Amino acid sequence: MIVKRAGRLVVVAAIPAAVFLTLGLSGPALAQGGKAYQIDxxxxxxxxxRGTVMLTLKGNQLTVQIESEGMVPGQPSAQHLHxxxxxxxxxxPDKTDDTDGDGVLSNTEATHDYGDINISLTTGGDTKATSGLDxxxxxxxxxxxxxxxKRTIAVGQDVVDHIKDLHVVQHGIDRNNNKKYDFEGAGKSELDPKLPQEATAPTNCGEVKGAAVGSVPVGGIETGGGTPEQPTVSVTMRDGVAITVLAAVAGAVILGRNRAAAVPGRKETTGGGA
Known part of the structure; x- marks a missing residue:
């Protein structure tokens, strides 16, 4: 079994189904050649x-599972794969992307960092970029x-091939702490003056794979594109997953050693191997 971590990307292979069942994900997708990625x-x-995202790919079927906290209670949150x-x-992005210095990182300011919307993570219906503010x-x-x-959607081969180049953003903030989106908190949204900035500003971001600073975005600004700050908060849910996975790994190693010790004349090999 291999657990490989690279930056904020976690690629999980050959993990016992019980581990994924604790996340609401089924083992068969992985057993049949699926791939799973965790995003903080x-x-x-x-x-x-803060929160945790699990992306599971089986063929062209992408299952997205998100659990996040610290959102505005009772309010909808636009969310996308960018x-x-x-x-x-x-x-x-980070706070330095607040170019107008108003203290709010808007979608427009953030788009050059996390790119246009690729998939709108809606609860039903289409997942097109144009549904970003539905x-x-x-x-x-x-x-x-x-x-x-949690939702499973059909995606194109381009998404399958470049899933590691995408990341998740959720939107909706509460600047004046009144537990709702209003114009008093941060004024009007630059995307739609009929909406408050609080409703469209990004609230969190997580990378599937870190991207290089200074790359040129493809296309124009998509509705819902925003600027998330660089993640700096450790995620409890992620740590719980990591502990569960490490426990499974440790259990397998200990079991293997016990079995090896039980075989007369067999010596345990330490160090690297093929």
Whole structure:
């Protein structure tokens, strides 16, 4: 069994099904050649939000599972897979991308960092980029500010080939701490003056694979594109997953050693091997 971590990317292979069942993911997708990736969501705009995303690919079927906390209670959160499937690299932004210095990292300011919307993570219907602000089909946070989302969608081969180049962004902040989106918190949205900036500003971001700074974005600004700050918060849910995985690994190693010790005349080999 191999557990490989690279930056914020976690590639998991040959993990016992029980580990994935704790996340609501089924083992068969991996057993039949599927791939799974974990993303850690970290706050933007000092939102206090954090979370974990699991992406599971089986053929052209992509299952997206998100559990995030620190969202605005009772409010919908636009959420998307951002980035490029054409060879351009993007990354989660930081506070320095607030170019107008108003204290709010807007979608427009962030788009050059995390790229256009590739997939709108709606609860039903289409997942096109043009559905990026269709809040009627976006998940709503519960009274504790938690969002739990799971959906399986068909994706193109370009997404399958470049899944590591995409990342997740959720939107919606509460600047004046009144537990709703309003114009008093941060004014009007630059995407639609009929919407408050609080409703469209990014609240968190997580990278599937870190991207190079300074890459040229593909296309224009997509609705919902925003600027997440560089993740700096450790994610408890992620750590729980890591502990579960490491426990499974440790258990397998100990079991293997016990079995080896039980075989008369057999010596345990240490160090590297083929």
């Amino acid at each position: 969501l970290a706050q933007l705009n000092d939102s206090g939000s 980035g490029s499937t054409k060879g351009h690299d993007f990354h989660c 809040v009627q089909r976006m998940p709503v946070a519960d009274k504790q500010g938690t969002i739990r989302y």
